[in-house]
Amino acid sequence: MSVCVLMILVLHVFLPAQAQTSFRFNRFNASTLYQVEYSSIRSGAICLTNQSQRVSGRVLYPQPVRMKDPSSTNTSSSFSTTFVFAMVPYSSDPSLSGHGMAFLITPSKSHVQNSSIQYLGLLNNSNIGNSDNHLFAIELDTVESSDVQDINDNHVGVDLNDLKSEKSENAGYWTGNQFHEQDLNSGQNIQAWIDYDHTQQQLNVTIVEAGLPRPQKPLISLKNMTLSDIFEEEMYIGFSASTGAIAEDHCVLAWSFSTNGSAPELDVSHLPSLIRRKKSNSRLIAVISTTLVLVLLLFAAAAFLWKRNRDRDAREEWEMEYWPHRFDYKELHIATKGFRDDQVLGSGGFGQVYKGVLPSNGQDVAVKSIFRESTEGLKEFIAEISSLGRLQHRNLLQVRGYCRRGSQLFIVYDYMPNGSLDKMIFHKTKSLLAWAQRYRILRDVGAGLLYLHEEWEKRVVHRDIKSSNVLLDSELIAKLGDFGLARLYEHTGDPQTTGVMGTPGYIAPEVVHTGKAAPSADVFSFGIVMLEVACGRKPVDSSLDASQIVMLDWVRELHSKGRLMDAADANLGGEYVEDEMEKVLKLGLVCCNPQPEARPTTRQVLQIIEGEAFLPTLHPYETSEGSSSYRSIGISFASTSNSREGRSFSSKKSGKSQ
Known part of the structure; x- marks a missing residue:
């Protein structure tokens, strides 16, 4: 009896390890595959998406496939698959397309919730790049998405738990040493082969227009590739696709698959073409069609001329x-x-x-x-x-x-490739700006602001100085942008009342009361930007303690307690020039003086940053009740020097930094 039990156990353990999945579908019917969301059967083809915008669909082989040897958790199965697919756009504009599709191997049979359309229905923002996904996919992508580092808008990629491909190549095929590009979005039937040999640890991916011989040279060949950490013992295999702003059909016309062996060959000679063509079966239809075409051309020409005249508004x-x-x-x-x-x-x-x-x-x-x-x-x-x-x-x-x-x-x-200053300081996904780079950026902003206030033929008040409007080029040179709220007036003129404009947290207090924006209001906003750069935080952050929510009040309070340097950005890890950090913090407070006439001019600010003038003395601001308050900071100037605004500041020769 014990021998029989032992034999049964042996068979139970070893037989599944030898199990092989193999199938071939030269056409599909409703019961063939497990369909999810927007997939459907049409003309013997299974289409993953319908004629809707911004949807994703998925089809799977109904039974899980053994993708690991149960006797060894570190050994994944070899597999081979070939399929014929077509992506048929509904837009007549060849420059527009929906998104692409993918062959996938996944542990889950369910649809991915909240999947971004550029993620092909494979992942979503919460799990992209997660090693727990256990996802293998070959993407056939027709959109270039910069957030996942796509190489172009017509490529094939190998994805492991992520949409940032392990390797991707421009879609096409080789004949000898000549490469032929293949337009994935052409609507043509295209055949793909995916072969993985676990003993050689090699993955090959090949595509070509259906009906042509299989190329000898793969489009993608990855060596030393193990899928043991990706595959679980049982996985589902199938296809996924998504559409964007342009509706598109993503269809599979035939499919075969095999574990531990070559996929059965497909008969592609009788597959339908999904490209929509107009049919003309008689002379009468031809005459009617020609007449209609001529009429439509006349209407189109008239519409084009009307549209062109409409769009070409008279230049004001x-x-x-x-x-x-x-x-x-x-x-x-x-x-x-x-x-x-x-x-x-x-x-x-x-x-x-x-x-x-x-x-x-x-x-x-x-x-x-x-x-x-x-x-x-x-x-x-x-x-x-x-x-x-x-x-x-x-x-x-x-x-x-x-x-x-x-x-x-x-x-x-x-175009500014490094984006805006706020993203470089606050967003942890960006590289941390070093102090030397931050200090140079402040000098750049000061120079641009001085040009607006004093050096151009008219005076320009920006009215929306903030870190998100400071843009950085490829060399991290700062450019002040977004002049949507700017106002011009003569240098000898007076700014008019225009209403409160700007961004909360950066608006000078006098603007709130008078609605007038003068250069001194831009100086206030620039002072806030200086404090942002030095402190590495936003002007208002409700996630902090009550005493720290408003950055300006927090820095003023630290200064009143003799702990100003506690405001320095902790993310810098102390890697900064202490004198420069102290200068920027104090200068930010000086620029944010509640009294506009007590603020330095833009020229004075730039001279202090460049080391051509010393910082004015900071002292408590007297409130109306006569008590000292560090929630407002006053300034005094040690010596006089002519300036465009008629104010004074400490020069390097006559003053001393305080």
């Missing part, structure tokens, strides 16, 4: 005076890939900013789109064009031109 006087270069809308549409979601760099109060590449010269640009429904949009647009059209300075963001399309407004800037 301010356009010719300030900035005559006007981009064609089509050029910006191509540059931003149709203003796609994955091209968005950021959003503001009046619209979004897109990354673009001008087709005329390949120049990287940022395109700001102002929402057409904004009643203030045109006013802000004119202000920004008027302010920036003729300004030329190393530390100001350069405007390349503009575009008007009916009531839609666009401004084209130089």
Whole structure:
């Protein structure tokens, strides 16, 4: 009896390890695969997405497949699969596409909740890159997503637990030493082969137009690759896809798979074509079709002329005076890939900013789109064009031109690859800015602000100085941007009351009361930026203790207690020049004096930063009740020197830093 039991146990342990999964589908029916979300069967093909926008779908082989030898948890199974797929776009514009699709091996049969469309229905923002995903995928991607470091918008990639591919290549195939690009989004039937040999630890991926011989050279070949940590003992295999702003069919027309052996060959000679074609079966239909085409062409020509005249608004006087270069809308549409979601760099109060590449010269640009429904949009647009059209300075963001399309407004800037200052300081995903870089950035901002206030032909008050409006180029040179709230007036003139404008936390107190924005209000905002750079925190942070929520009040309190250096950014780990850190903290407090006439001019601020003048003396500000309060800081100047504003400051020769 014990011998029989022993034999049964042996068979139970060893037989599953020898189990092999092998199947072939030359067409599909409703009961063939497990379908999730938006998938459906059409003409013998299984389509993962329907004709809707921003959806994802998934189909799986209904039974789990053994992908690990149960006798050895460190040994994954070899596998081989081949399938024919087609991606059929519904847009007639070849530059537009939905998102792509992927072959996947996953431990879960359920649909991924809240999957971003650029993640192909494989992952979502909460689990991307997580080793617990146990996900293997071969992506057939038709969108270039910068957040996952895609190489282009037509590529094949190997993904392990992440959408940042282990390796990716431009989609295509080899014949000898010649490479042929294959458009994944063409609607053509394309055959793919994926082969993994666990003994050789090698993965090969090959694609070619269906019906052509299988290329001898794989598109992707990865050696020394083990999937033991990826695969669990039982996994589900199948396909996943997603669509973006453009509806698209992602279909699989035939599929075969095998573990521990070659996938059965597919018969691709009788597969249907999913590309929609017009059929003409008689002379009458041909005549009618030709007539309809001619009529439609006439209507299209008339519509085109009307649209062109509508979009080409007459140039107004301010356009010719300030900035005559006007981009064609089509050029910006191509540059931003149709203003796609994955091209968005950021959003503001009046619209979004897109990354673009001008087709005329390949120049990287940022395109700001102002929402057409904004009643203030045109006013802000004119202000920004008027302010920036003729300004030329190393530390100001350069405007390349503009575009008007009916009531839609666009401004084209130089692209700043390092983004904005606030992201470089506050976002932990970015590289930490060293102190020397921060100090140089403050000098750059001061130089740009001085040009606006004193050195250009007119005085420009920016009215929205903040760290998110300080942009950094590839060499971390700072450029002051976003002049949507700027106002110009003569140097001898007086600023007019315009209402409270700006960003909470940066607005000078007198602006709240009077609505007038003068250069001294910009100096106040610049002082807040200095404190941000030195402290490494936002002006207002409700997550902190009550005494620390408002950065300015917190720094003032530390100064009153003789502990000013406690405000230095702890993330710097003490790696800074102490004299410079102290100077920036004190200068920030000086610039944030509640009395505008007591603040230094922009020129004085820049001279102090550059070491050409000493910092004024800080002392407690007397409140109306006569008591000292460090919630407001006054300044005094040790000696006089002429300045544009008629104020005084300590020079290096006559004063001493305090």
